[in-house]
Amino acid sequence: MKTFVKFAAIGMLLATAACSRPAQQGPMVNDPYANMNQGVGVSALPGTAEHFKATAGDTVLFPVDQSTLTPEARTILANQAGWLNQNQGFSALIEGHADEQGTREYNLALGARRASSVQEYLISQGVGSGRLRTVSYGKERPLEICSTEECYTKNRRAVTAVSPGAGM
Amino acid sequence: MLRKFFLTSALALAGLGLAAPVLAQDGPLRIEITDGVIEPMPFAISAFHDEGGAGELLAQVQNLIAADLTGTGLFREIPASAHIARPESFETPVAYEDWKAINAQALITGAVRVEGGKVVVKFRLFDVFSGQPLGDGMQFDAGTGNWRRAAHKAADQVYARLTGEGPYFDSRVAFVQESGPKDARRKRIGVMDYDGANIKFLTDDSTLVLKPRFSPDGSRLLYTSYASGFPTAMMMDVNSLAARPLNAQQGGMSFSPRFSPDGRWIVYSLEKNGNTDIYQMDAASGAQRPLTNAPSIETSPSFSPDGSQIVFESDRSGQPQLYVMSASGGEPKRISFGEGRYGTPVWSPRGDMIAFTRQVGAKFHIGVMRTDGSEEKMLTESFLDEGPSWAPNGRVVMFTRVTPGGNGEPRLHSVDITGRNMRPVKLNGAASDPDWGPLLP
Numbered sequence: 151m152k153t154f155v156k157f158a159a160i161g162m163l164l165a166t167a168a169c170s171r172p173a174q175q176g177p178m179v180n181d182p183y184a185n186m187n188q189g190v191g192v193s194a195l196p197g198t199a200e201h202f203k204a205t206a207g208d209t210v211l212f213p214v215d216q217s218t219l220t221p222e223a224r225t226i227l228a229n230q231a232g233w234l235n236q237n238q239g240f241s242a243l244i245e246g247h248a249d250e251q252g253t254r255e256y257n258l259a260l261g262a263r264r265a266s267s268v269q270e271y272l273i274s275q276g277v278g279s280g281r282l283r284t285v286s287y288g289k290e291r292p293l294e295i296c297s298t299e300e301c302y303t304k305n306r307r308a309v310t311a312v313s314p315g316a317g318m
Numbered sequence: 319m320l321r322k323f324f325l326t327s328a329l330a331l332a333g334l335g336l337a338a339p340v341l342a343q344d345g346p347l348r349i350e351i352t353d354g355v356i357e358p359m360p361f362a363i364s365a366f367h368d369e370g371g372a373g374e375l376l377a378q379v380q381n382l383i384a385a386d387l388t389g390t391g392l393f394r395e396i397p398a399s400a401h402i403a404r405p406e407s408f409e410t411p412v413a414y415e416d417w418k419a420i421n422a423q424a425l426i427t428g429a430v431r432v433e434g435g436k437v438v439v440k441f442r443l444f445d446v447f448s449g450q451p452l453g454d455g456m457q458f459d460a461g462t463g464n465w466r467r468a469a470h471k472a473a474d475q476v477y478a479r480l481t482g483e484g485p486y487f488d489s490r491v492a493f494v495q496e497s498g499p500k501d502a503r504r505k506r507i508g509v510m511d512y513d514g515a516n517i518k519f520l521t522d523d524s525t526l527v528l529k530p531r532f533s534p535d536g537s538r539l540l541y542t543s544y545a546s547g548f549p550t551a552m553m554m555d556v557n558s559l560a561a562r563p564l565n566a567q568q569g570g571m572s573f574s575p576r577f578s579p580d581g582r583w584i585v586y587s588l589e590k591n592g593n594t595d596i597y598q599m600d601a602a603s604g605a606q607r608p609l610t611n612a613p614s615i616e617t618s619p620s621f622s623p624d625g626s627q628i629v630f631e632s633d634r635s636g637q638p639q640l641y642v643m644s645a646s647g648g649e650p651k652r653i654s655f656g657e658g659r660y661g662t663p664v665w666s667p668r669g670d671m672i673a674f675t676r677q678v679g680a681k682f683h684i685g686v687m688r689t690d691g692s693e694e695k696m697l698t699e700s701f702l703d704e705g706p707s708w709a710p711n712g713r714v715v716m717f718t719r720v721t722p723g724g725n726g727e728p729r730l731h732s733v734d735i736t737g738r739n740m741r742p743v744k745l746n747g748a749a750s751d752p753d754w755g756p757l758l759p
Contacts, residue, residue, distance in 0.1 A: 215637070217592070250720070253661035253675050253704050254528060254751070255574045256631065256638055258542075258549060259587065259594040259615040262571060266592020284592070285548050286571060290526060295500040297701070297722035 197237055202312045206233040210268060212306045214249075217263035219271060227268060230310050231275030240312045241281040244268045247309070249302035250289045261286030268308045347424060347445040347452060349392050349480055356738075358394040359480065361387065362422035365398060367408045369431035369440075375462070376430045379439055379469045383426065386473035386487045389513070390714075391739030393480070396422050408440060417446045424452070426476060432462060439468040443476050453479050466515060467758065474757075484668075484711035487512060490755045491707075491716060492530035492539055496728060496748040497523065505750075507541060509556070512709070512716075512754070514730075514744040520559055529705075532755040533577050540564070540575040540584065551575040551586045564599060565606070577601070578621045578645070579667075585609065585619040585628060596630055598647075609647040620664045620672075621645065622689070629653070629663040629672050629689075640674060642689065653691030662705050665689070668712030671735065675704040675717075684717045686735055697737035701726075705750070710757040716743065718750040 194200035202208065207230070210223035219227065234240060246265030248257035265284035273279050294301035349359045366372075366380040387393040403416035408429040417425050428441040442455040456475055460468040467488055474485030489512045498504040504523035507530045510516060521527055526544040533539070539554045546563070549571035554561040564584065565572050575586035584599045588608075596616045599606040610616040614634035621628055628645050631638050635652070638659045643650035654660040658678035665672055669689070676683045676696065682703045687694040702720035709715065709732075716732045728750035730743040743749075 215633075250702065251677065251680075252659070253618070253631075253638075255587070255617045256615065256633075256659075256661050258528075258571070258573050259589065259617050262589045262594060263592045263615070269592075284570075286589070290503065290528070292501050295724040295726075297724075297726060 197239075199240075199312050202230070202233050202237075202240070202310075206230045208310050208312075209307050211303060212264055212308070214251075214302075214306065215260065217260065217267045219267055223268075224271065227271045228275060231272050231277050234272065234277045234281065234312070235275075237312075239314055241283070241315050242272070242277075242310050242312045244272075244282060244284045245291075245309045245311065246284065246286045247291060247293070247305055247307050248289050249305040250292065250297065251302065252289065254288060254290075258286050258288035261288045264306075264308045268310065272310075347448070347480060348482055350482075358388075358392055359423050360394050360396050360421055361424040361426065362396045362401060362417060362420065363398075363426045363428070364401065364403065364405055366427075367429040369408065369429045369438075371432035372430040372437075373432065375432060375437055375465050379430050379437070379465060379472075380428065382466060382469040383428070383441070383473040383476070385513070386470060387476060389741070390477065391734065391741075393424075396420055408442075412444055414444075414446055414449045417444075422446050424476075424480060428472065435462055436460065437462045437465045437468055439465075439472050441472045441475070443479055466511060470511075481713075483713050485757060486709040486711045486714065486754075488758045489710055490532075490536065490758065491730075491743075492532055492753045492755060493730060493749050494527060494530065494751040495519065495523075496750055500724060500726065507539065507554075508749075509755075510745070517745075520554065520556065529574065529751045529753075531576050531753045534579055534581045534756060536755045536758070540577065540586075542573040542575070549573050553584075564604075574617050574619065576620055578625050579623050580625055583621075583625075583645075585621070587617040587619070596628070598645075609643070610650070618662045622665045623667050623669045627665075627689075629665055631661045631663060640672070640691070653687070653689070654694075655691065656694060664706055664708060664715075666708050666712040667710060670712065673706035673708060673715050675706065684715060684733065686715075695737065697733045697735070698731075698740060703731075705752070707752050707754045709754050716752040716754055718752065720750075 194204045207226040210226050244265040246261030248260045269282050269284050292305045294304045363384055366376055368376045384395050388395055400420050403413040425444040425446050431438050436459050438459045440457040443452045445452045458468040458471040470488035474487045478485045490509050491512055492509050494505045495508045496503050496505050505527050506523040507520045507527050509518050528542040530539045530541040537556055541552055542549050543552045551564040551572040552561050553564055570589035572588050575584055584601050587594050588597045594615045594617055595608050595610045596619045597606050598609050612634055614632050616632045619628045619630040626645055627642055629642050632641050638661050640654035640660045640663045641650035641652050661675045663672050663674045671686045672689055673686050676685050681699050683696040684698040684703050684706045685696045700719055701722045704718050706715040706717045714732055714734045718728045719731050720728045727748040730749045730752050733740040
């Protein structure tokens with residue numbers, strides 16, 4: 151299913167690019183071969199959000215209550231910066247998140263701190279500050295829903311979402 | 319006072335049998351909340367009288383008054399089947415001996431009539447063992463659609479006379495209704511009676527909304543909305559539902575807004591470049607200025623009832639703790655020193671205590687402490703309790719309890735300041751972020 155979604159997303163992007171009037175972009179066509187493509191290699195094309203996610207990695211993780219970047223996070227963010235520097239036509243929204251342990255207010259502030267850490271690092275790697283925006287979701291949008299440390303680890307995160315557009 | 323009364327009468331009953339009623343109290347009939355009531359006071363409601371057209375409302379009003387009182391955990395109703403006296407009308411003199419015989423310490427009599435689209439509720443309260451009325455009889459009228467308010471008002475009077483505390487049943491609570499899966503929760507703001515009845519939704523669930531807070535008169539709500547895509551503190555008129563962002567300036571996120579007790583100021587958190595501080599806004603002019611200026615997180619501000627001080631949470635020490643500062647800013651004083659993390663402090667409307675959320679290890683508590691941080695006491699413990707809000711009388715708090723796991727859900731609960739009477743608010747479905755509004759006029 152994941153593969154299909156990727157495949158369809160690329161298809162839509164190609165269709166948009168080929169279409170002379172993008173405003174008329176229609177609904178996604180049901181692909182009758184959707185369940186037959188197992189074994190067919192599918193990869194995102196360069197210069198797409200999917201490519202960013204697949205090659206640079208869109209998520210960095212944080213320890214409890216922390217917003218400082220781990221060495222692993224710096225590696226991913228260096229890749230993100232490299233991608234953004236190569237794809238100047240994209241801007242990014244950085245979402246900061248927290249796990250459910252903590253009050254709503256504190257987690258909102260903590261998510262903002264995390265998103266800002268990522269933003270600062272990307273700027274330090276040459277990405278124009280006008281291309282980056284942050285938003286905190288606090289504990290409102292967990293990626294994993296279980297209530298164990300295994301899930302909490304994945305929820306304490308900042309996600310960089312790129313989209314076409316030179317900035318805001 | 320109560321304790322003394324209970325002890326003397328219990329001793330008397332045990333040792334002297336029928337002599338008990340002879341013992342005079344040394345004060346009015348009174349039950350104290352603060353010490354933690356283990357034995358609820360037995361009371362009776364003599365069957366209410368229909369004085370014209372009451373119909374179903376007769377029983378509904380009487381039952382709601384009983385539910386309000388027993389719901390506090392302070393009172394126990396003696397069932398009608400045990401009653402001996404069957405007075406003919408609301409004016410029939412009280413047969414105290416009949417109520418003493420079933421050990422009703424307080425007696426409520428009442429009557430209901432409906433006329434011209436209005437319901438009229440009358441009641442009297444009696445101290446059975448001293449054989450006297452406790453205060454004057456009163457009557458309340460309301461549109462028949464608002465019969466619950468008339469019943470709450472009567473129950474509030476009984477509660478106030480028997481406890482010496484302020485009333486709180488006739489009040490509304492703003493909250494967030496939640497639906498959908500945990501990773502894509504949908505939320506909307508609702509307002510309900512304190513007991514979960516009469517729900518009205520003020521927003522639809524297309525936009526994520528958090529933490530509604532009433533203005534002192536209940537006419538407006540402050541809350542946080544993702545309508546713009548970014549968390550933004552908003553103000554809504556409760557009647558017209560018109561809403562606008564508090565802060566016209568675009569910047570970082572704004573959240574956790576709360577009114578001052580006189581309604582003149584709004585304090586809230588504003589984030590800039592990842593750092594969150596507390597700001598103050600003139601509610602009329604919109605003029606604003608920072609009250610804190612630190613690289614740490616400062617949030618959840620709440621005024622003292624006299625408006626002179628603000629309690630808030632800050633992680634300047636490395637972990638979130640509670641601090642108090644002047645309402646005009648300045649150097650804050652730390653008031654929480656226990657293990658773990660403290661957050662969401664709220665100053666009691668009575669001014670005597672601060673309620674808060676505390677996390678120790680994997681457990682969350684709702685707690686209360688004196689405003690200088692002394693006499694800290696945990697009222698609850700669970701996987702996740704958070705966000706207390708005070709009843710108008712400062713003797714009960716409502717909060718969010720979340721159950722763990724992928725199907726975990728938030729529910730509203732209330733607990734009194736002794737921690738002895740915790741109960742869920744009767745609501746169908748998940749809800750969070752309660753804010754207890756003012757006593758209705």
